[in-house]
Amino acid sequence: xxxxxxxxxxGLGTVGSGTLRILENRAQEIARHLGRVVKVKRILVRDRQxxxxxxxxxxxxxxxxxxxxxxxxxxxxVELIGGIEPAFSYIKQALHAGKNVVTANxxxxxxxxxxxxxxxxxxxxxxxxEASVAGGIPIIxxxxxxxxxxxxxxxxxxxxxxxxxxxxxxxxxxxxxxxxLQAAQAxxxxxxxxxxxxxxxxxxxKLAILASIAFNTRITLDDVFVEGITKITARDIEYARQMxxxxxxxxxAKEQDGRVEVRVHPAMISANHPLAAVNDVFNAIFVKGDxxxxxxxxxxxxxxxxxxxxxxxDIIDVARNIIDGNTGRLACTCYYEKPVKPIGxxxxxxxxxxxxxxxxxxxxxxxxxxxxxxxxLQTVIQPHQVGDEAEIVLVTHQxxxxxxxxxxxxxxxxxxxxxISNVVRVEQG
Amino acid sequence: xxxxxxxxxxGLGTVGSGTLRILENRAQEIARHLGRVVKVKRILVRDRQxxxxxxxxxxxxxxxxxxxxxxxxxxxxVELIGGIEPAFSYIKQALHAGKNVVTANxxxxxxxxxxxxxxxxxxxxxxxxEASVAGGIPIIxxxxxxxxxxxxxxxxxxxxxxxxxxxxxxxxxxxxxxxxLQAAQAxxxxxxxxxxxxxxxxxxxKLAILASIAFNTRITLDDVFVEGITKITARDIEYARQMxxxxxxxxxAKEQDGRVEVRVHPAMISANHPLAAVNDVFNAIFVKGDxxxxxxxxxxxxxxxxxxxxxxxDIIDVARNIIDGNTGRLACTCYYEKPVKPIGxxxxxxxxxxxxxxxxxxxxxxxxxxxxxxxxLQTVIQPHQVGDEAEIVLVTHQxxxxxxxxxxxxxxxxxxxxxISNVVRVEQG
Numbered sequence: 001x002x003x004x005x006x007x008x009x010x011g012l013g014t015v016g017s018g019t020l021r022i023l024e025n026r027a028q029e030i031a032r033h034l035g036r037v038v039k040v041k042r043i044l045v046r047d048r049q050x051x052x053x054x055x056x057x058x059x060x061x062x063x064x065x066x067x068x069x070x071x072x073x074x075x076x077x078v079e080l081i082g083g084i085e086p087a088f089s090y091i092k093q094a095l096h097a098g099k100n101v102v103t104a105n106x107x108x109x110x111x112x113x114x115x116x117x118x119x120x121x122x123x124x125x126x127x128x129x130e131a132s133v134a135g136g137i138p139i140i141x142x143x144x145x146x147x148x149x150x151x152x153x154x155x156x157x158x159x160x161x162x163x164x165x166x167x168x169x170x171x172x173x174x175x176x177x178x179x180x181l182q183a184a185q186a187x188x189x190x191x192x193x194x195x196x197x198x199x200x201x202x203x204x205x206k207l208a209i210l211a212s213i214a215f216n217t218r219i220t221l222d223d224v225f226v227e228g229i230t231k232i233t234a235r236d237i238e239y240a241r242q243m244x245x246x247x248x249x250x251x252x253a254k255e256q257d258g259r260v261e262v263r264v265h266p267a268m269i270s271a272n273h274p275l276a277a278v279n280d281v282f283n284a285i286f287v288k289g290d291x292x293x294x295x296x297x298x299x300x301x302x303x304x305x306x307x308x309x310x311x312x313x314d315i316i317d318v319a320r321n322i323i324d325g326n327t328g329r330l331a332c333t334c335y336y337e338k339p340v341k342p343i344g345x346x347x348x349x350x351x352x353x354x355x356x357x358x359x360x361x362x363x364x365x366x367x368x369x370x371x372x373x374x375x376x377l378q379t380v381i382q383p384h385q386v387g388d389e390a391e392i393v394l395v396t397h398q399x400x401x402x403x404x405x406x407x408x409x410x411x412x413x414x415x416x417x418x419x420i421s422n423v424v425r426v427e428q429g
Numbered sequence: 430x431x432x433x434x435x436x437x438x439x440g441l442g443t444v445g446s447g448t449l450r451i452l453e454n455r456a457q458e459i460a461r462h463l464g465r466v467v468k469v470k471r472i473l474v475r476d477r478q479x480x481x482x483x484x485x486x487x488x489x490x491x492x493x494x495x496x497x498x499x500x501x502x503x504x505x506x507v508e509l510i511g512g513i514e515p516a517f518s519y520i521k522q523a524l525h526a527g528k529n530v531v532t533a534n535x536x537x538x539x540x541x542x543x544x545x546x547x548x549x550x551x552x553x554x555x556x557x558x559e560a561s562v563a564g565g566i567p568i569i570x571x572x573x574x575x576x577x578x579x580x581x582x583x584x585x586x587x588x589x590x591x592x593x594x595x596x597x598x599x600x601x602x603x604x605x606x607x608x609x610l611q612a613a614q615a616x617x618x619x620x621x622x623x624x625x626x627x628x629x630x631x632x633x634x635k636l637a638i639l640a641s642i643a644f645n646t647r648i649t650l651d652d653v654f655v656e657g658i659t660k661i662t663a664r665d666i667e668y669a670r671q672m673x674x675x676x677x678x679x680x681x682a683k684e685q686d687g688r689v690e691v692r693v694h695p696a697m698i699s700a701n702h703p704l705a706a707v708n709d710v711f712n713a714i715f716v717k718g719d720x721x722x723x724x725x726x727x728x729x730x731x732x733x734x735x736x737x738x739x740x741x742x743d744i745i746d747v748a749r750n751i752i753d754g755n756t757g758r759l760a761c762t763c764y765y766e767k768p769v770k771p772i773g774x775x776x777x778x779x780x781x782x783x784x785x786x787x788x789x790x791x792x793x794x795x796x797x798x799x800x801x802x803x804x805x806l807q808t809v810i811q812p813h814q815v816g817d818e819a820e821i822v823l824v825t826h827q828x829x830x831x832x833x834x835x836x837x838x839x840x841x842x843x844x845x846x847x848x849i850s851n852v853v854r855v856e857q858g
Contacts, residue, residue, distance in 0.1 A: 022578045022720050032764060033577065130575060136577030136721035138567070146559060146567030148462065149451045149741030272698060274727060277706050291738035292565035293450050298703060299724035309720035312578030326755040335461060 004037040006320045008068030010044045011080035017054040018308025038308035043369035061113045069093045079103040104131035104312040110205035117332035124328035128314035133206040134283045135298040150289030151213040157285035159206040161301045162197035163249040165189045168279040199228035200264040207251035217338040225343040227265035246276040261341040267427040299410030355419040358390040372408040433466040434748045437497030439473045440509035446483040447737025498522045508532040530624040531743040533560035539634035546761035547661040553757035557743035562635040563712045565735030566728040581643040584682045586714035590730045591626035592678040597708040621694030628657035629693040636657040636680035646767040654772040656694035690770040696856040773831035778855035787819040802836040
């Protein structure tokens with residue numbers, strides 16, 4: 001057996017540790033598979049003295065990025081630092097130095113994929129990022145390769161484990177958001193600052209990556225309409241249940257008539273939809289293609305070993321390409337520039353929960369406003385009285401978001417409407 | 430743009446028509462993707478005059494296999510005839526002539542993969558067969574590439590649409606097998622001779638392929654224990670429901686202590702298991718890896734366009750390898766020879782439905798026999814009286830199949846046991 005294929009790890013946090021662990025445990029199998037040994041030569045860390053959860057030879061650790069980025073023996077740089085800087089600079093240096101790159105960094109791909117992928121292509125290098133979306137679930141390669149014969153019509157998924165854990169627990173226990181968030185933080189499923197998760201930004205980055213691949217057009221975080229789950233209450237979940245729906249934080253990307261819509265928001269979906277059964281920290285991505293029909297990919301969207309599994313799958317693939325002299329095999333596929341639909345132009349159904357004065361003619365007045373704005377109603381749940389006020393729940397038919405927003409503005413001005421307690425989109429199919 | 434990559438289709442039945450349709454519809458996209466046009470040069474059919482569901486230029490059709498197998502311009506042979514012969518001979522000829530092969534033929538891979546894959550590897554050719562298992566669902570490439578860092582512990586799936594349709598309908602309607610089979614035949618979901626589907630042979634072939642890839646050892650149809658769904662009754666399904674189970678025809682492959690178990694049989698699984706929600710003609714494959722944990726791949730396991738989707742995905746991949754001068758990239762991975770556990774050594778729980786004489790001491794006598802054979806009972810559903818006889822339902826704890834079979838033989842000799850009405854394995858986790 002010839003020389004090992006040397007890799008350099010940038011970062012030894014959760015995913016770095018998982019990656020190292022898998023590479024060690026499976027070293028023999030990987031060598032068997034490739035006919036070459038794959039070995040970690042150096043690992044960039046901030047603190048060489050810090051105790052590590054994973055056994056690692058101290059001489060592998062370095063605090064100097066040049067020990068990896070300027071080492072001509074290292075052929076694959078595995079970036080697991082996360083965030084934009086210094087990861088972005090390191091990856092650019094690595095590519096300029098002729099090194100292939102594997103990364104799990106969703107922020108970077110969603111924000112700067114448009115720069116990094118063409119650079120890798122230009123240099124004939126591999127740049128793989130399966131781990132950046134939905135952890136261990138194979139989704140990027142299946143989309144790029146297995147489903148390449150399809151026109152992808154829709155990608156819809158639960159791509160944030162923290163919010164799915166919270167919504168699952170709210171649904172099972174009837175509890176409200178704040179209490180469940182605390183429990184999730186105590187269990188380590190939500191971070192001390194949960195903003196990126198609960199406000200939908202983490203999911204939006206992953207959706208930008210998925211949509212770029214699915215529709216062959218560059219979608220960045222700024223293109224994605226984002227709304228988090230903080231306003232969802234136990235009452236909304238209960239009303240959803242009564243109507244046969246489950247509330248999930250969905251990332252939804254569709255292409256229609258050459259225009260792309262990309263949005264992350266809480267949505268009611270039919271309790272019979274396969275995504276409705278995806279609970280706790282699990283992720284699942286539903287893909288609809290014109291030939292394959294409906295497919296779904298399910299698994300753990302985060303964690304040391306699941307995410308490490310995706311990183312190591314990429315490392316093995318890149319190593320194979322190095323052996324074959326065939327890196328840069330799967331280049332960037334964003335060869336179109338498709339316009340993104342503004343959120344106002346998107347059509348969905350809407351659930352509305354209103355607090356109104358309990359008196360005759362209220363429903364007629366509300367229905368009148370909807371009618372005037374071209375919004376027709378599918379379901380009205382009879383007022384539930386609270387003192388001299390009453391709660392009404394409405395579900396509209398499919399309507400453009402802008403019409404609904406206009407109707408909401410009119411409703412707010414009706415004296416009989418005390419509050420628009422919540423508005424949740426209802427997703428078909 | 431240079432010369433097209435020419436392909437030859439063997440067969441223009443359901444999958445052949447789907448493949449041709451997708452290649453036509455997506456010709457421009459595929460060319461954009463690869464930088465080369467992929468074009469069908471000839472199609473082998475039995476009857477050139479037969480009317481075709483898909484538009485096809487008559488000069489493409491030929492009844493002479495040499496028009497494809499001996500044409501040096503054709504670089505990819507796509508075999509969609511099915512069955513062993515003449516497909517087997519054609520594929521061997523194609524490989525000997527230096528042509529890459531894409532096939533959807535599960536019979537052939539499960540029976541002769543051990544000959545064809547090494548032949549392709551020796552010649553440095555691609556031999557791809559994503560469509561042979563679970564139609565359009567990406568599963569072979571995810572297993573071979575994305576999950577390559579994992580030790581796969583288990584593959585468990587619903588990999589036959591006909592039987593899943595039948596069991597779903599029996600579950601929803603409380604009907605018995607024979608009636609639902611007729612309905613399925615009327616809808617075209619079951620063939621006039623349904624044996625291969627309802628007796629589990631079709632699923633067993635697919636499982637042999639999946640197990641070979643998952644465990645890196647050649648598994649053939651003969652290695653798979655197979656039992657069909659014809660003995661499942663509405664009563665069994667109802668008892669399952671009462672105990673929180675759903676009955677599915679599962680293909681199950683596990684590796685433990687270097688030995689592999691591979692079996693296809695109806696099984697009760699927890700109604701909360703993701704596979705329990707896979708209904709109608711849908712397929713799903715659950716894969717458990719030591720790093721990734723539990724993943725699942727869901728979609729349509731058959732049909733013109735879904736299966737065509739997998740075939741075209743493979744064609745594009747092979748075309749890319751031809752362009753790169755890198756065919757034979759993903760060679761055969763069966764580099765071990767792992768023993769297959771005999772069915773008697775496999776451990777599961779069992780559900781038993783017995784018809785017994787209704788008199789005192791019956792349950793004690795039965796329990797005594799189980800105890801004597803080392804089978805302990807987890808659940809006993811109280812006798813349901815039918816005249817002077819009664820129906821008892823038992824679920825055992827985890828037990829070796831051989832012990833259960835011994836207990837059944839003793840039970841059969843007890844005068845109080847009128848019939849062992851059914852025995853169904855109960856699958857954990």
